[in-house]
Each structure stands twice: as C-alpha cells, then as structure tokens.
Amino acid sequence: MKKVTVSICTGTTCYLMGGAHLLTINERLDPSTLDSVEFKGAHCLGLCSNESNGKPPFVKVNEHLVSDATLNKVLDAIRKELKEIQHVS
Amino acid sequence: MFHDNKAVRLRKEVLARVARAFFTAQPDDTLNRIPLTMRPKGAKDSSRCCIYKDRVVLKYRSMAALGFSVESETDELKPVSAYFAEALQRKTPTLPVLTVIDEACSACVTTCYTATNACKGCLARSCESVCPKDAIEFRNGKAWLNPDQCVNCGLCMKACPYHAIIRIPIPCEEACPVGAITKDPETGRETIDHTKCTYCGKCLTECPFAAISDLSQMVDVLQRLQEGNAVAMIAPSIIGQLPGTLPQLISALETLGFSSVIEVAEGAEETTLHESAEWAEKISEGERFITTSCCPAYIETVEKHLPEMRPFVSDTPTPMAYTASKVRKIAPEAVTVFIGPCIAKRVEAAKNPDVDYVLTFEELGAMLVGADIDVFECREAMDRPTPSREGRGFAASSGVTHAVKAVAPGNAALEPLLVNGLDTKTIRQMSLWATKSCPGNFVEVMSCEGGCISGPGSMGNPRLVKKQLDELLKNSPPLRSKPISTYRLTNIDLNGTVSRITGEFFNESTGTQNSRSTDA
Ligand code: FES
Numbered sequence: 021m022k023k024v025t026v027s028i029c030t031g032t033t034c035y036l037m038g039g040a041h042l043l044t045i046n047e048r049l050d051p052s053t054l055d056s057v058e059f060k061g062a063h064c065l066g067l068c069s070n071e072s073n074g075k076p077p078f079v080k081v082n083e084h085l086v087s088d089a090t091l092n093k094v095l096d097a098i099r100k101e102l103k104e105i106q107h108v109s
Numbered sequence: 110m111f112h113d114n115k116a117v118r119l120r121k122e123v124l125a126r127v128a129r130a131f132f133t134a135q136p137d138d139t140l141n142r143i144p145l146t147m148r149p150k151g152a153k154d155s156s157r158c159c160i161y162k163d164r165v166v167l168k169y170r171s172m173a174a175l176g177f178s179v180e181s182e183t184d185e186l187k188p189v190s191a192y193f194a195e196a197l198q199r200k201t202p203t204l205p206v207l208t209v210i211d212e213a214c215s216a217c218v219t220t221c222y223t224a225t226n227a228c229k230g231c232l233a234r235s236c237e238s239v240c241p242k243d244a245i246e247f248r249n250g251k252a253w254l255n256p257d258q259c260v261n262c263g264l265c266m267k268a269c270p271y272h273a274i275i276r277i278p279i280p281c282e283e284a285c286p287v288g289a290i291t292k293d294p295e296t297g298r299e300t301i302d303h304t305k306c307t308y309c310g311k312c313l314t315e316c317p318f319a320a321i322s323d324l325s326q327m328v329d330v331l332q333r334l335q336e337g338n339a340v341a342m343i344a345p346s347i348i349g350q351l352p353g354t355l356p357q358l359i360s361a362l363e364t365l366g367f368s369s370v371i372e373v374a375e376g377a378e379e380t381t382l383h384e385s386a387e388w389a390e391k392i393s394e395g396e397r398f399i400t401t402s403c404c405p406a407y408i409e410t411v412e413k414h415l416p417e418m419r420p421f422v423s424d425t426p427t428p429m430a431y432t433a434s435k436v437r438k439i440a441p442e443a444v445t446v447f448i449g450p451c452i453a454k455r456v457e458a459a460k461n462p463d464v465d466y467v468l469t470f471e472e473l474g475a476m477l478v479g480a481d482i483d484v485f486e487c488r489e490a491m492d493r494p495t496p497s498r499e500g501r502g503f504a505a506s507s508g509v510t511h512a513v514k515a516v517a518p519g520n521a522a523l524e525p526l527l528v529n530g531l532d533t534k535t536i537r538q539m540s541l542w543a544t545k546s547c548p549g550n551f552v553e554v555m556s557c558e559g560g561c562i563s564g565p566g567s568m569g570n571p572r573l574v575k576k577q578l579d580e581l582l583k584n585s586p587p588l589r590s591k592p593i594s595t596y597r598l599t600n601i602d603l604n605g606t607v608s609r610i611t612g613e614f615f616n617e618s619t620g621t622q623n624s625r626s627t628d629a
Pocket residue numbers: 029030031032033034035063064065066067068069076077078
C-alpha cells in the first residue's frame with residue numbers, strides 16, 4: 021500500500037522554532053491511519069536559509085510543504101494526502 | 110509549564126535574528142531592520158492595532174535579546190545597533206534579569222469580572238442584591254459591572270444562576286506564586302517588583318502577548334567566545350533540548366567556539382554526596398528536616414517570602430557552583446558559561462564569582478542557528494567522562510531525592526517529600542512545615558513542575574525529553590560503582606569534608622530505605 025511520508029525537519033532552526041513539539045504528532049493521529057503514515061526525522065531541509073520559503077518549522081507531507089507548522093496544520097495535510105491515497109486505490 | 114504558541118515562537122525568532130545578525134558582515138543594519146523584516150509593509154498578520162505598533166514592540170524585544178531592560182530606555186530614537194555596540198562593551202551581565210515590554214502589555218482588563226451576553230436580565234437580579242459595592246447596573250436590560258466600583262470580590266459570579274458573569278484572569282499575575290507582578294494603576298500595565306520577584310519565569314511563559322522577557326546574555330557570550338577560552342557548563346536537563354545526540358551537541362558547542370564542555374551532572378554528584386552527608390548529620394543532631402538548595406528560584410523564594418524556612422535549607426552548594434569552582438581551579442582565566450533551562454540561575458550566578466554567564470537552551474539554540482550549525486551534522490564528541498545516573502537525574506523532579514537516597518548511609522531513615530512546582534499553595538504548605546510540623550525529613554523543592562526539564566528557558570518537549578532522559582539514565586553508571594579515584598579530580602575543598610564523605614560512603618553497604626514521596 022502507498023504511504024504518506026511525513027518529514028519533520030529537525031535541523032536546529034526548525035527544532036528551535038517549535039519542531040521539537042511537532043515530534044509528538046504520532047500521538048495525535050487516528051490510530052487506524054498510523055499504518056499508512058511513515059514518519060521521518062529529517063536533517064535541515066535547506067529551507068530555513070531563504071525567507072521566501074516561509075517560516076520555520078518546516079514539515080513535508082509527501083510533496084506538500086507546510087511552513088510555520090503546527091500540529092493541526094500538519095494533521096490537516098496528512099488527512100488530505102490520506103484521502104487522495106484512498107481515491108486512487 | 111510549557112507552551113509552543115505564536116507568542117513563544119515570536120520571542121525565539123527575535124533571539125535567532127539577533128544571533129544571526131552577530132555573524133553577518135553588517136550587524137548594525139541587520140539589527141535595525143529586524144522590526145521591518147518581521148513586519149514588512151503590507152503584512153497581514155499584525156498582532157496589534159497596526160504593523161507600526163508591532164514594529165515598536167519588536168524593537169523592544171530586540172533590546173531585551175541584547176540584554177537591555179526596556180525600562181532603561183531614555184531615548185526612543187536610539188537604534189537597536191546602538192544597544193548592540195553597548196552590549197559588546199559590557200563587562201558583566203545586567204540585572205535584574207526580567208523586563209516587562211510595556212508596549213506589548215496592556216491587553217489585560219483591570220476588572221477581573223464582567224457580565225457576558227448570557228445575562229438574561231432576570232427578575233431575581235441576585236447579582237445586584239449580592240454586590241456589596243453597588244457596582245452592578247442594568248443597561249439595555251442586561252447587567253453591567255462598573256469598573257470604578259467593582260472590588261473583584263466575585264460574589265456576583267457565584268450568585269448568577271445563568272453563569273453569565275465570568276472572571277477574566279490576568280495570566281501573569283495568576284502565574285506569579287508570590288504576587289510580584291501587578292498593574293501600575295496609572296498606566297494599567299504590569300510592573301515587576303524586584304524586591305518580591307523570585308525569577309521563576311512563570312510570568313514569562315504564561316503571558317499571551319509575550320510581554321515579559323528575560324535579559325539575554327547571548328551577545329556577551331558570543332563576543333567572549335572569540336577569546337578562545339570559554340568553558341560551557343551544560344545542565345543535566347540538556348538532554349533532548351536540542352536536536353541530535355548529547356555527544357553531537359558537545360561537538361556543536363566546540364564548533365561554536367567553546368574550548369571545552371563539562372557536564373554539570375558531575376557537579377551534581379558532588380552535591381549528592383555532600384547533601385546526603387549533611388542530611389545524615391543534621392538529622393542525627395535532632396533537626397526535623399532539611400530541604401534541597403539547588404533550585405535558585407526556591408532560594409529566592411525563601412529569602413524573600415519564606416524566612417521561616419531559612420534554617421532548614423541545606424548548605425550544600427549547587428551543582429552549578431561545584432562545577433564552576435572546579436573549572437576555576439583548573440583554569441582560572443576561563444570564561445565560565447552555564448547553559449540551562451533557568452532564568453533564576455542568572456541571579457545565582459550574579460552572586461557567584463565563579464560563574465561568568467548564564468545562557469538558556471533557547472539562547473543556545475538561537476546562537477547555533479546564528480552560527481549556522483546544524484547539530485545533526487556534527488560528529489560525536491569522543492572519550493567523554495560519563496556522569497552517573499544520579500548526577501544526570503537532577504534534571505527531573507524527584508531526581509535529587511533518588512540521588513541522595515542512593516548514597517545516604519545504609520541505616521538512614523530518609524523520608525522524602527517532593528515539592529513539584531512552587532505556587533501559592535505549596536509555599537503556604539511549606540511555611541507550615543517550617544513553623545509547625547513536617548511529614549518528612551528530606552524535602553526536594555523544584556520551582557518548575559516536572560523539574561528543570563520544563564524550565565522557562567527550555568526548548569524541547571517536556572514529555573519527549575523525559576523519555577530521552579529516562580533512557581539516558583538507564584545507560585549511565587550508578588554513582589556508587591564509580592571508582593573513588595574519579596572523585597579526587599572533582600573534589601572541591603569544603604573544609605575537607607567532601608573527600609572524607611566520599612571515602613566513607615563507598616564503604617557503606619547499600620541498605621533499602623523506606624521512602625515516601627508525596628506530591629505537595
Ligand atoms: S532547519 Fe529546517 S529547513 Fe533548515
């Protein structure tokens with residue numbers, strides 16, 4: 021089955037700006053969907069050096085970039101991607 | 110208490126931008142532009158009336174990030190760069206360590222009670238009859254509380270059958286355990302009474318407008334790092350506060366410019382040994398109980414609000430004091446920098462000539478960002494001394510108790526009590542312990558709930574940090590198994606007692622002690 025890949029940036033900038041707290045996200049996700057989501061810690065995604073990318077912390081949900089990420093923003097993005105997977109299959 | 114919210118992020122963003130400016134070719138220009146960069150023309154997310162006010166507040170935040178109290182401003186036109194130049198000249202950090210950004214404060218109401226739309230203008234009007242000050246009027250058929258008359262007694266709230274009257278708290282005042290922050294009646298803005306403040310930092314984390322800031326020593330340290338002989342003394346609570354592993358973080362600190370890094374957990378071992386001996390001695394002499402002395406916000410609380418507790422506070426120096434004294438002995442010229450989660454440590458450091466600077470984890474994070482150091486990319490520092498489980502355990506609430514229990518003489522009847530977080534209630538409780546009776550004979554006091562890992566300057570998520578800490582403790586050797594010789598190095602002469610204690614303790618057999626831990 022296709023999975024949704026979630027990369028939470030744990031570069032120093034993102035970690036400082038709140039990324040540390042995003043790492044609790046698996047506790048907030050519906051347990052039934054946990055199998056379809058893969059969490060990856062990520063080194064600096066290289067986005068923090070250019071302000072046009074938006075504000076840290078950054079999270080990538082598949083190809084979708086979440087800036088100034090909060091738990092809710094990331095959860096929304098994950099749910100959206102999950103829906104798409106279900107559509108395809 | 111912990112939060113990740115927009116206010117916290119804003120404070121950290123300013124720190125990071127100031128640190129980054131330090132490393133640029135044109136720091137002055139970068140610094141002066143911070144308010145504009147963060148609130149550019151056309152910015153939609155103004156948090157106040159307009160971006161201009163936002164910018165003014167951001168300028169004051171930058172001042173605090175450079176270590177200047179906002180109250181010290183005499184010339185409104187003085188640019189951030191001028192403060193930067195002054196900060197670079199500064200020889201010692203500034204006190205007091207907290208400031209109110211008065212432009213940012215003002216959002217909180219003066220009267221705590223207000224009638225909401227839920228008011229039905231009922232026939233009974235019990236609110237009106239119960240009010241001792243005639244403060245309730247009826248306007249358009251609904252209750253209205255006259256702020257000039259209301260004395261905040263709250264009787265109307267209790268009387269209303271519709272729960273239509275609510276109490277609006279002032280978060281910083283609510284959070285302060287000692288009533289040190291109050292409204293200036295003239296301006297309506299909060300002011301800190303430094304004769305009462307214990308620098309616990311609770312107001313800082315609780316203010317929804319981030320109007321309270323600590324005075325950063327970041328720039329002072331960045332400047333002194335260039336001398337090449339700064340020693341980083343990292344608090345036991347550093348685990349999980351920054352990305353990467355502890356050995357990676359240590360090499361990140363070296364890359365930043367620290368010439369060496371020492372874990373304060375080593376000093377905590379000294380504290381443990383000395384404190385358990387002090388406890389045994391005092392109890393055998395008939396003292397009812399002793400309390401720990403390592404939490405500086407608690408020490409300030411005792412000094413300013415709980416003088417009756419003074420005779421019970423242990424005389425044992427703190428882990429920071431032991432560590433710094435050791436560093437001074439080995440390298441008298443070194444610049445000593447304590448890095449921890451604590452604001453009150455700055456006050457302790459100001460009284461201790463062995464400690465030159467105190468940084469919070471947030472500030473360290475900002476400095477690493479400024480210097481473009483990604484902890485995850487750093488190599489692992491090798492061949493480091495491994496502090497014991499007991500020393501490292503000081504990071505979380507009940508850690509000191511565990512440590513002291515582990516080394517206290519085998520026949521000891523240690524009856525621990527835990528004060529996990531200081532608030533008005535626990536302070537009142539402790540006063541009774543001092544004046545009447547205390548249900549235990551060893552009291553561990555942590556101003557922050559959860560212990561240092563949830564301190565006001567912390568950066569990690571306390572729950573995740575606790576997990577990482579537990580894991581680390583599992584893999585750290587017990588203090589008792591450490592060869593005595595390792596202690597010779599770290600022994601600090603406290604009338605020669607520590608070495609004597611050490612020798613004795615390692616000959617004692619381990620006995621199980623009855624223990625009792627009560628959440629106060
Ligand atoms: S630290 Fe996250 S993008 Fe650089």
